[in-house]
Amino acid sequence: xxxxxxxxxxxxxxxxxxxxxxxxxxxxxxxxxxxxxxxxxxxxxxxxxxxxxxxxxxxxxxxxxxxxxxxxxxxxxxxxxxxxxxxxxxxxxxxxxxxxxxxxxxxxxxxxxxxxxxxxxxxxxxxxxxxxxxxxxxxxxxxxxxxxxxxxxxxxxxxxxxxxxx
Numbered sequence: 001x002x003x004x005x006x007x008x009x010x011x012x013x014x015x016x017x018x019x020x021x022x023x024x025x026x027x028x029x030x031x032x033x034x035x036x037x038x039x040x041x042x043x044x045x046x047x048x049x050x051x052x053x054x055x056x057x058x059x060x061x062x063x064x065x066x067x068x069x070x071x072x073x074x075x076x077x078x079x080x081x082x083x084x085x086x087x088x089x090x091x092x093x094x095x096x097x098x099x100x101x102x103x104x105x106x107x108x109x110x111x112x113x114x115x116x117x118x119x120x121x122x123x124x125x126x127x128x129x130x131x132x133x134x135x136x137x138x139x140x141x142x143x144x145x146x147x148x149x150x151x152x153x154x155x156x157x158x159x160x161x162x163x164x165x166x
Contacts, residue, residue, distance in 0.1 A: 052129035072129040
């Protein structure tokens with residue numbers, strides 16, 4: 001809790017009281033300025049921090065009719081440029097790479113070229129902020145699995161479980 005939190009609550013109460021009985025736009029503006037000064041006095045900013053938001057369409061909507069969502073802020077460790085650098089994407093020009101990074105950060109589906117089994121394939125990429133990677137798709141939006149080494153590891157683990165002594 002802030003030491004001067006009462007300044008904000010008082011300003012908000014006055015703001016809502018005057019807003020309901022508003023006759024003059026000037027009156028509302030002066031109350032808004034009072035609220036702004038109270039907020040600045042305690043050193044709190046009303047700026048928004050950029051974040052990735054992932055909506056969950058599989059769950060039932062909440063009581064307000066909205067879908068549940070997860071929010072991933074910068075301190076979660078999402079670095080789109082680093083993710084693109086580590087992926088096997090192929091760019092003809094450096095400008096295409098910077099444009100793709102900006103577009104991925106906005107949550108867009110980006111048309112890209114990537115290497116798969118020593119071939120360059122055209123497809124689409126989507127940033128997955130939860131797992132800090134790119135989801136790759138072909139042109140028909142069918143998911144392409146690029147985790148071949150992980151599949152082999154899972155098969156090895158299955159064999160090890162069968163060799164356990166009883």
